[in-house]
Amino acid sequence: MAQRISIIDAKDHVGEEVKIGVWLTDKRSSGKIAFLQLRDGSAFFQGVVRKNDVSEEVFETAKGLRQETSFWVTGVINEDTRSHFGYEIQVSDIEVVGESEDFPITPKEHGIEFLLDHRHLWLRSRRPYAIMHVRNEIIRATYEFFNNEGFIKMDSPILTGSAPEGTTELFQTDYFDHDAYLSQSGQLYAEAGAMAYGKVFTFGPTFRAEKSKTRRHLTEFWMIEPEMAFTNQDESLKVQERYIAYLVQNVIDHCEYDLKLLDRDVDQLRKYTQLPYPRISYDEAIEMLQKGGFDSKWGDDFGAPEETYISDQFEQPVFIMNYPKTIKPFYMKPHPDRDDVYLCADLLAPEGYGEIIGGSERETDYDALKEAVLAKGLDLSEYEWYLDLRKYGSVPHSGFGLGLERAITWICKLDHLREAIPFPRMINRIKP
Ligand code: 4AD
Ligand code: MG
Numbered sequence: 197m198a199q200r201i202s203i204i205d206a207k208d209h210v211g212e213e214v215k216i217g218v219w220l221t222d223k224r225s226s227g228k229i230a231f232l233q234l235r236d237g238s239a240f241f242q243g244v245v246r247k248n249d250v251s252e253e254v255f256e257t258a259k260g261l262r263q264e265t266s267f268w269v270t271g272v273i274n275e276d277t278r279s280h281f282g283y284e285i286q287v288s289d290i291e292v293v294g295e296s297e298d299f300p301i302t303p304k305e306h307g308i309e310f311l312l313d314h315r316h317l318w319l320r321s322r323r324p325y326a327i328m329h330v331r332n333e334i335i336r337a338t339y340e341f342f343n344n345e346g347f348i349k350m351d352s353p354i355l356t357g358s359a360p361e362g363t364t365e366l367f368q369t370d371y372f373d374h375d376a377y378l379s380q381s382g383q384l385y386a387e388a389g390a391m392a393y394g395k396v397f398t399f400g401p402t403f404r405a406e407k408s409k410t411r412r413h414l415t416e417f418w419m420i421e422p423e424m425a426f427t428n429q430d431e432s433l434k435v436q437e438r439y440i441a442y443l444v445q446n447v448i449d450h451c452e453y454d455l456k457l458l459d460r461d462v463d464q465l466r467k468y469t470q471l472p473y474p475r476i477s478y479d480e481a482i483e484m485l486q487k488g489g490f491d492s493k494w495g496d497d498f499g500a501p502e503e504t505y506i507s508d509q510f511e512q513p514v515f516i517m518n519y520p521k522t523i524k525p526f527y528m529k530p531h532p533d534r535d536d537v538y539l540c541a542d543l544l545a546p547e548g549y550g551e552i553i554g555g556s557e558r559e560t561d562y563d564a565l566k567e568a569v570l571a572k573g574l575d576l577s578e579y580e581w582y583l584d585l586r587k588y589g590s591v592p593h594s595g596f597g598l599g600l601e602r603a604i605t606w607i608c609k610l611d612h613l614r615e616a617i618p619f620p621r622m623i624n625r626i627k628p
Contacts, residue, residue, distance in 0.1 A: 197215075198213045198214050198215040198270050199212065199213075199214050199215065200214070200215050200216070200217075201214045201215075201216060202216065202236055202237075202238040202239075203216060203218070203234070203235070203236045203238050203239040203240070203241050203281075204238035204239040205238075206239075206241065206273045206281075206283040206285070207282070207283060209273045210273050210274065210275060210283070211272065211273065211274075212272065212273060213270065213271065213272050213288070214270070214271070214272075214273060214285070215268055215269070215270045216234075216236055216268070216269050216285070217236055217266070217267075217268055217293070218234040218235060218236045218243075218266070218267060218268075218269050219234070219235055219236070219264050219265065219266050219267075219296075219320070220232055220233065220234060220261045220262065220263055220264060220265050220267070220296075221233040221234065221235050221240065221263065221264075221303075221320075221321075222263065222303050223258075223261060223263075225245075225258070225259050227247070228246065228247045228248070229244065229245065229246050229247065230244075230245040230255070230258040230259055231243070231244060231245075232244075232245065232258060232261065232269075232287070234269065234285070235320070235325075239281060239453065240281060240322060240325070241276070241279065241281045241283055241284055241285065242276065242279060242284040242285070243269055243271065243284065243285045243286075243287045244284055244285070244286055244287060245258040245287040245290075246286075249286070249288065250287065250288060250289070254287075254288075254289055254290055257290050257292065258287065258290055261290075261292075262295070262296050262298075262299070263296060263299040263302065263303075264296035264299040264320070265292060265294065265295050265296040266292075266293040266294040266296075267290050267291055267292045267293050268289075268290070268291040268293065269285060269287055269289070269290055270287070270288050270289040270290075270291075271285040271286045271287040271288045271289070272285065272286045272288070273285055273286075274286055280453065280456050280457065281453065299317070300314050300317060301314055301317055301318055301320075301321060312614065312620070312625060313627075313628075314628075315618075315619055315620075315628055316619075316628045319618060322457050323457065323458065323615070324615070325454075325457070326451075326453075326454035326455075326457040326458045326608070327454075327458070327604065327608055327610070327615055327616060328618065329451055329454045330447055330451050330454050330455075330458075330604055330607060330608050331600070331604050331616065331617075333446055333447050333450050333451050334443050334446075334447065334600065334603060334604060334607070335399075335600070336446075337442060337443050337446035337447075338397075338399065338420055338439075338443070340446075341438075341439055341442045341443075342395075342397045342422060342439075345395070345435070346394070346395055347395040347396055347397050347422060347424075348389075348393055348395070348396055348397075349396070349397055349398070349399065350385075350386065350389040350393070350396040350397070350398055351382075351398060351400060352379065352382030352385035352386060352398045352400060352421075353379065353385065354378060354379050354400065354401065355369075355371060355376045355377075355378070355379070356376065356377055356378075356379050357374075357375075357376060357377065357578040358377070358384055358574075358578050358579060358582070359377060359380060359574065360380055360381045360383055360384050360525060360527065361380045361381050361404070361525055362380075362525065362572075363573075363574070365380065365404040365405045365406060365407075366378075366380065366405060367403045367404075367405050367415075378403035379400070379401075379402055379403060380402055380403060380404055381402055381419065381421065381597060382398035382400060382402070382419070382421050383398075383421050383423065383527070383595060383597065384527070384579075384582050385398065386398045386421050386422070386423035386595060387423055387558060387582070387585055387593065387595070388581075388582075388585055389423060390423040390424060390425040390593050390595070391425060391585050391588075391589070391591070391593075394424070394425050394426075395422070395423075395424045395425070396422070396423055397420060397421060397422040397423070398419075398420070398421045398423075399418065399419070399420045399421075400418065400419070401416055401417070401418055401419075402416075402417060402418070402419045403415060403416050404417075406623065407623060408623075409622070409623055409624075410500065411500075411611065411612040411613060412500060412549075412550055412602065412605075412613055413613065413622075414601060414613050414614070414617065414620055414621055414622060415621045415622060415623065416617075416621035417599055417600065417601050417602075417613070417617070418599075418600040418601065418617070419597045419598065419599055419600065420597065420598045420600060421595060421596070421597045421598075422435065422439075422595055422596060423593065423594075423595035424593060424594055424595060425591050425593045426591050426592060426593070427592065427593055427594045428539075428557055428592055428594060429529075429539040429540070429541070429555075429556065429557040429594050431594065432555060432557070432594035432595065432596060433475070433515060433541060434472075435596075436515075436543060436553055436555065436596055437471050437472055437473045437513075437515075437543075438471065439598070440468070440473075440513060440543070440552075440553075440598075440603075441468065441469045441470075441471055443603065443607070444465055444466075444468045444469050444607060445469045447465070447607055448462055448465055448466065448469075455608075458608050458609065460607075460608060460609050461609075464547075465607065467511055467512060468512055468513060468546070470512065473512050473513045473514060473515060473543070474510050474512060474514045474515070475514070475515040475517055475541075476506075476514065476515070476516060476517070477516070477517050477518050478516055478517065478518050478519045478520065478537065479494070479518075481498070481506050481516050482494050482496070484505075484506060484509060485502055485505060485506065488505050490502060490505065494520070495520050495522060495523070496523075497523045498516075500550055503544050503550040503551060504548040504550065506544060507544040507545065507546050507547070507548060507549070507550070508546075508548065510546065511546065512546060513543050513544060513545050513546060513552070514543070514544050514546075515541045515542070515543050515544075516541060516542050516544060517540070517541040518531055518534075518537040518538065518539065518540065518541070519537060519538060519540055519542070520536055520537055520538075521536060521537065521538055524538050524540055524556070525572075526559075526565075526568040526569055526571065526572045526574070527556075527558055527559055527565070527568070528540050528556040528557070528558065528559065529556065529557040529558055529559045529560065530559075530564075538556055539556060539557040540554075540555065540556030540557070541553075541555060541556070542554050542555075543555075545602070545603075545606040546606075547606065547609065549602065549605060549606035550602070551599075551602070552598060552599060552602040552603050552606060553596050553597065553598050553599075554596065554597055555594065555595060555596025555597065556594065556595075556596075557592065557593070557594040558593050558594065558595070559586075560586060560590045560591065560592055560593070561586060561590070562583060562586040562587055562590070565582075565583060565586055566583055569583070600616075601613045601616035601617050602616075604616035
């Protein structure tokens with residue numbers, strides 16, 4: 197009996213007869229031969245059905261298959277040097293499992309809103325396939341990197357009472373007789389974790405009621421937030437660049453086929469594995485923008501055009517360090533020699549992708565932190581537990597957050613974050 201395999205393992209079975217559970221993505225046939233485009237979730241390849249090699253019944257079945265009909269295909273694996281994948285199957289038998297009605301997503305072009313309305317089906321196409329594989333690789337490499345570096349994964353809650361990144365973008369929900377918010381960031385909990393276990397990272401969904409429709413914002417996105425005790429901002433930046441280079445290298449090493457499907461230039465990606473990444477101060481960034489014709493002034497936050505302009509001046513990701521206090525959250529540590537900026541940095545991705553990481557050293561002093569909470573108009577009772585961390589052996593500590601979908605969008609060179617997550621949530625979209 198033919199061995200059951202996945203398409204992705206075809207290379208190990210050249211010349212053998214195998215059996216694979218597949219769906220049909222497309223088909224071409226003439227009187228004597230049918231070319232079936234097949235997928236099984238692991239990869240895409242071609243099945244060739246020759247009239248002379250199969251029974252009349254199998255050939256007729258092949259010719260009548262509809263897009264997305266599922267079936268068992270049996271045949272011999274051959275090399276196929278003309279395809280991205282490199283192998284095909286010479287079909288000897290077909291056993292239909294589930295017929296398909298007219299599939300809405302045909303091989304022709306569709307508009308983005310139509311595709312998003314059918315995201316549950318669109319996920320089957322080549323491009324989402326490739327992107328989800330890269331997403332999976334980034335997640336895999338993230339766990340590997342932080343485990344190798346002695347971090348432990350620590351989960352933070354999704355229902356919270358705190359608003360670390362500001363109160364304007366909170367999703368509020370009823371929590372019995374209290375209000376609760378969907379987590380904007382796991383950071384405050386990660387800080388408790390760092391004081392307990394030294395080096396931790398959280399990874400989970402985070403929520404921001406972003407009212408702006410941009411290519412860079414989702415209302416639900418996934419964030420990786422490492423936090424390190426006895427670590428200053430400079431040491432944190434070194435972890436950040438090692439981590440990003442590690443992600444890029446692992447995508448290059450493990451997602452060759454996906455990058456080909458996405459037409460992503462691998463030589464370009466390779467540049468991002470070179471360390472260190474350039475660093476400039478916020479002050480220098482403002483000067484750079486002014487020289488470039490922007491009317492930015494000190495104290496302004498950067499929008500997409502400013503970030504793109506800055507990152508275009510560099511070949512690699514670039515750190516912008518020491519932002520004004522007025523445009524960053526309360527928990528950051530002030531610069532030791534300046535009272536107007538924090539010890540913080542954002543990492544901007546090249547090729548116009550903007551901020552992918554935000555991070556800082558954290559305020560360690562109880563009184564200063566309490567004052568910062570109050571100054572932001574936050575409810576002190578929600579932060580008492582957080583302030584406790586400064587009462588019992590407070591140490592210098594730093595951390596950062598990588599937006600997973602921002603990283604995917606950049607590494608895959610996508611136009612919009614909505615393709616980087618299986619089911620995007622945006623201001624006008626909560627379905628499917
Ligand atoms: O810069 P942010 O707001 O930083 C924090 O949340 C810190 N607590 C992180 C930390 O120090 N532990 O967000 C971090 C990253 C951004 O750099 C960006 O990549 C991503 O999260 N991000 C978003 N991604 C998608 N949609 C949005 N609306 C996002 N907002 C932030
Ligand atoms: Mg930020």
